Amino acid sequence: MTTEQPLYHDMTVKPSGMVDHLSDAQWAKLAPLLVQHKHYAPGNVVSRRGDLLNHSLLLLDGLIARSVPRGQRARSTFVALQFPGEFVDLHAFPLKRLDHDVVSLTDTRVATVSHDTLHELLNGDVELARKLWLMTLVDASIHRHWVMRNSAMRALARVANFLCEFDARMTAAYGVERQSLPFSLRQTDIADATGLTSVHVSRTLRELREHGCCSVTGGKLLIHDRNGLHKVGMFEAAYLYMPEPEAVI
Amino acid sequence: MTTEQPLYHDMTVKPSGMVDHLSDAQWAKLAPLLVQHKHYAPGNVVSRRGDLLNHSLLLLDGLIARSVPRGQRARSTFVALQFPGEFVDLHAFPLKRLDHDVVSLTDTRVATVSHDTLHELLNGDVELARKLWLMTLVDASIHRHWVMRNSAMRALARVANFLCEFDARMTAAYGVERQSLPFSLRQTDIADATGLTSVHVSRTLRELREHGCCSVTGGKLLIHDRNGLHKVGMFEAAYLYMPEPEAVI
DNA sequence: CGGAGCGTTGAGCAACGTCAAAAGACGTGG
DNA sequence: CCACGTCTTTTGACGTTGCTCAACGCTCCG
Numbered sequence A, B: 001m002t003t004e005q006p007l008y009h010d011m012t013v014k015p016s017g018m019v020d021h022l023s024d025a026q027w028a029k030l031a032p033l034l035v036q037h038k039h040y041a042p043g044n045v046v047s048r049r050g051d052l053l054n055h056s057l058l059l060l061d062g063l064i065a066r067s068v069p070r071g072q073r074a075r076s077t078f079v080a081l082q083f084p085g086e087f088v089d090l091h092a093f094p095l096k097r098l099d100h101d102v103v104s105l106t107d108t109r110v111a112t113v114s115h116d117t118l119h120e121l122l123n124g125d126v127e128l129a130r131k132l133w134l135m136t137l138v139d140a141s142i143h144r145h146w147v148m149r150n151s152a153m154r155a156l157a158r159v160a161n162f163l164c165e166f167d168a169r170m171t172a173a174y175g176v177e178r179q180s181l182p183f184s185l186r187q188t189d190i191a192d193a194t195g196l197t198s199v200h201v202s203r204t205l206r207e208l209r210e211h212g213c214c215s216v217t218g219g220k221l222l223i224h225d226r227n228g229l230h231k232v233g234m235f236e237a238a239y240l241y242m243p244e245p246e247a248v249i
Numbered sequence C: 001c002g003g004a005g006c007g008t009t010g011a012g013c014a015a016c017g018t019c020a021a022a023a024g025a026c027g028t029g030g
Numbered sequence D: 001c002c003a004c005g006t007c008t009t010t011t012g013a014c015g016t017t018g019c020t021c022a023a024c025g026c027t028c029c030g
Helices: A024-033 A115-123 A126-152 A155-174 A187-194 A198-210 A226-232 B024-033 B115-123 B126-152 B155-174 B187-194 B198-210 B226-232
Strands: A035-040 A045-047 A055-061 A064-068 A077-082 A101-104 A108-114 A180-182 A214-217 A220-223 B035-040 B045-047 B055-061 B064-068 B077-082 B101-104 B108-114 B180-182 B214-217 B220-223
Touching (some): A024 A108, A077 A126, A077 A187, A126 A155, A126 B077, A126 B126, A155 A180, A155 A198, A155 A220, A155 A226, A187 A198, B064 B187, B077 B126, B077 B187, B115 B126, B155 B180, B155 B187, B155 B198, B187 B198
Antiparallel strands (some): A045 A101, A055 A108, B045 B101, B055 B108, B064 B077, B180 B220, B214 B220
């Protein structure tokens, strides 16, 4: 992530990614409320399960996991992953209280919006409110896909599908489809997200490498055969509800 | 389900269950829009993945699954289950298109609300809009719990936890906690919801029976030891965001 | 009585987890 | 530059969970 051009330096420019669901005008109304940019180092707990929140975060750069701790010294389970341009905990606006931890996986930058200001803004703009609602519903759709993936797919397909999603959402966040993308997740993170052990993730990645699909090394995900990877992972992107159906090179 | 007193005969009375998040006044505004009550027999596909929807459904009675088909003659995976008093596909209002099928598991009654009328109503009532938003977010929270359950829990705990959720949501829907509740799911349904095979579900239920926790027979779920069941299933109800934290007998 | 659907049981097996050891990657300080 | 410690990845041997296949019983209903 650190080798990448930082995203969202100029908040007046509507970025790509999830917030692309908003029109330019809507972004112009929302952007000024996104204040108090913060930075987190990898492995930081941004907010904890049960906390009462009076603000929400837009992820500007890096990766953040929504994670459910289990037991004392056992690993936790990831129930969601957030990419740049996505709200991390917008659901805390109506819900107030979180049911999971929010943890930074890499160096991250976030912008904060207070629920009070959001409340006022949305009272005066029903359309924008509906857009934010929609964005949380895309999250929910991704949750459902994770249920399906971790319940119904074998390790090989499961990891492949996970990598396809990673690819698709990174592409959305950065606006370019690439053959080599920055990949700052450790294998234990993949394990937490897919419900496997890191040992088995290691073996599965080797298998994908030997299939000629992709390889994960040195913080990079190299996609050798995107079609093949999609096939192995039975990947269909519809559940991501991407804003533009345009083809990117 | 058929042995039960039918719910929601008189729409002017605010029912319990999920819609309990609404105030009396809010229910009074919403109820008149819930028209065209429909009935479905078990196993009916109410709406199909990819469909463009111009209305949403409130489940009045019975059980409905949101299900992702996989392969031709393979079983499908349930990504969610809806109980009486819950909206089945309210997310289709902002999202328009579904990413899964909607299937009736029992005899069901639903009420329909058109997206156009809902649109108008919500334009004039920001608070109500936020409540409906909240209700879809509770769904999302349950999705996350399902991700955790089906990724991180072993069969015994997984099935136990599923039954705990069933108990809790039935209790919310009917307003009474009981030792014996109507249970119209087949073991293959539990399998589809938990990501196990029906064979293994059968064995797991036997184990729960032998533990003295609960037994599933003849369309009834008998809870012999609710505390024990909660313990085996590591169940904590917070993720359900129940409207009232009141204790019910 | 016969069939269909569902639940139960058993035997064998594949997928994945566990434990442990070792090798590689990376930064730090000498 | 090397030595060191820490973190991550890889590999092997072995154990266990849960799946597959197949048979049988049960219940309900025509």
